[in-house]
Amino acid sequence: MDAISSRIRGSFRSAEASYVPPPSSRTPSKMVNEANPPVEPNRDAPEVEVPGAGLPPPPPSARIGPVTHVWQTWNNCGPATVTMALSTLGRAESQAAAVNFLKTSKDDKNVDPSELVSYARARGLNADWRVGGDLVILKRLLAESIPVIVEVGFNPDGKDWMGHYRLLVGYDDGTARFTAYDSYLAPGVNVPQPYDKFDRDWRAFNRTFIPIFRPAQADVVVAIAGSADTEPQHLRALAIASREVAENPKDAFVWFNQGMSLTSLGRTAEAAESFDQARLLKLPWRMLWYQFGPFDAYLAEGRLNDVLTLANANLSQTSDLEESHFFKGRALQESGRFAEARASYLRALAANSRYVPAYHYLSTLPN
Numbered sequence: 411m412d413a414i415s416s417r418i419r420g421s422f423r424s425a426e427a428s429y430v431p432p433p434s435s436r437t438p439s440k441m442v443n444e445a446n447p448p449v450e451p452n453r454d455a456p457e458v459e460v461p462g463a464g465l466p467p468p469p470p471s472a473r474i475g476p477v478t479h480v481w482q483t484w485n486n487c488g489p490a491t492v493t494m495a496l497s498t499l500g501r502a503e504s505q506a507a508a509v510n511f512l513k514t515s516k517d518d519k520n521v522d523p524s525e526l527v528s529y530a531r532a533r534g535l536n537a538d539w540r541v542g543g544d545l546v547i548l549k550r551l552l553a554e555s556i557p558v559i560v561e562v563g564f565n566p567d568g569k570d571w572m573g574h575y576r577l578l579v580g581y582d583d584g585t586a587r588f589t590a591y592d593s594y595l596a597p598g599v600n601v602p603q604p605y606d607k608f609d610r611d612w613r614a615f616n617r618t619f620i621p622i623f624r625p626a627q628a629d630v631v632v633a634i635a636g637s638a639d640t641e642p643q644h645l646r647a648l649a650i651a652s653r654e655v656a657e658n659p660k661d662a663f664v665w666f667n668q669g670m671s672l673t674s675l676g677r678t679a680e681a682a683e684s685f686d687q688a689r690l691l692k693l694p695w696r697m698l699w700y701q702f703g704p705f706d707a708y709l710a711e712g713r714l715n716d717v718l719t720l721a722n723a724n725l726s727q728t729s730d731l732e733e734s735h736f737f738k739g740r741a742l743q744e745s746g747r748f749a750e751a752r753a754s755y756l757r758a759l760a761a762n763s764r765y766v767p768a769y770h771y772l773s774t775l776p777n
Contacts, residue, residue: 428570430693431723433686433716458645461547461636468549473580473589474498474557480505482593488512488521490593491575492529495557495622498579501533514763517730520573520700523620526559530622538631538638541671542647543617545605548588549581550634556623563614563663563694566594571694573615576603613654615701616647616667644671655684662691666701673703678710698724698734705737709744717741732761736768748775 478497482490482505489508496503511529512521523539530537543560551558557577564574580589588603595601612618621631636642648671654664669684685704698704698720708716721738724731739754752775758768 428695430689430695430697431719432689432692434719458649459636459642461646462550462634465550465633468546468553470584471580471582472549472553472555474552474555475579477557477577477579477591477599478502479591479599480593481598483509484516485518486513487575487593488526491559491577491591492526492622494577494591494593495559496530496533496535498555498557499535499622499624501535503533515730515761517728518732518762519728519730520733521575523559523561523618526575526620530620535622536625536628536631537620537622538635539618539620540635540638541616541618541643542650543612543619543635544650545609547635548578548619551621551631552578552581554627554630554634556621556627556631559620559622560612561615561618561700562608562611564611570696572696573700576601578603613667614663614697616651616670640674644674647671648675660691662688662693665691666693666697666703669707670701670703673707678707681707682711682713695723695727699731702733702737705733705740709737709740712744714741714744729757730761732758732765732768735761736765736771739768739771743771743775751775 475498477494480490480493480497486505486509489512490505493503493505493508508529511532512525527537527539548558548560557579560576560578562574562576564572566572574594577591578588579591581587582589585602586605588605588608590601590603592598592601609617621635623631632638636646648668651664651668651671654661655668658664665684665688669681669688672678672681672684681703685707689704704720705717708714708720717737718741721734721741724734725738735754735758739751739758742748742754743751752772755768755772755775758765
């Protein structure tokens with residue numbers, strides 16, 4: 411690991427300040443107790459889709475190849491991983507080409523799944539950003555020779571938690587593990603991912619997965635993974651998270667997942683309660699570098715102080731987070747602090763000159 415330690419995405423810090431700030435005692439959201447999760451089924455919502463219904467079980471093992479392994483350069487697990495995924499489909503792309511497409515700064519701490527999707531599509535392939543996955547869906551995709559990028563929680567060398575992308579290229583039910591290619595973790599190739607540990611790490615990102623496939627395989631992906639539309643995915647992810655909240659109410663990640671899906675479904679009051687509970691249970695300090703549902707939910711509910719607290723906590727760790735500058739600007743704008751909002755939007759654009767939301771909200775400020 412020492413030989414590749416410079417490739418890690420982001421810096422480490424001590425454990426003293428290792429959590430997302432908890433909600434204020436004056437927070438208006440009602441705290442929930444362990445026996446009474448806040449989310450009730452929405453009786454008007456469509457029925458939850460069951461992906462792959464009627465398909466036969468996946469085969470006991472599958473493997474994709476050949477794969478060209480790529481070690482990530484600084485902060486570049488996203489570009490390196492999507493480059494490896496494209497190699498399985500015969501595309502000889504370089505990590506540098508992906509970096510140039512995906513990032514405007516070497517210090518960019520987060521490549522969003524939607525950006526990986528855009529890159530794959532720009533290379534003439536198809537890709538979807540999906541949530542609420544499960545092991546069977548992953549196996550079925552791999553059995554159809556469709557590589558899958560997953561976003562997982564990661565503690566390299568026992569250091570602080572961070573987000574990380576891996577490429578799944580196979581599985582074996584006999585050993586109960588997936589096979590991954592990893593841009594950081596030695597040996598990089600054929601890294602075993604036991605099913606149970608993999609799922610624990612994967613849950614931190616609402617079981618996000620990105621299948622990359624040829625256009626002719628689009629119907630196969632829908633048959634296996636269901637609709638790529640946002641609502642059915644988040645209804646499914648919400649059902650999973652709510653079940654896991656009931657099973658393990660002390661797990662901050664499953665409360666967070668519940669909040670993310672509620673936010674995507676427009677149920678922001680309930681989402682804010684879920685995020686409050688996740689914060690009380692202690693989320694890793696980098697959590698909001700990658701996922702922004704709490705900012706959206708708290709803004710929708712008028713909880714501007716919470717938005718400012720979370721954005722400032724992120725920015726006290728590093729200034730290269732355009733999303734945190736942006737959401738700070740949103741809260742300042744809603745508070746009537748227009749000059750400060752303008753400065754925050756400009757800082758977002760200094761971190762990422764392609765960050766379209768900052769341009770939009772700059773245009774809405776009074777002159």
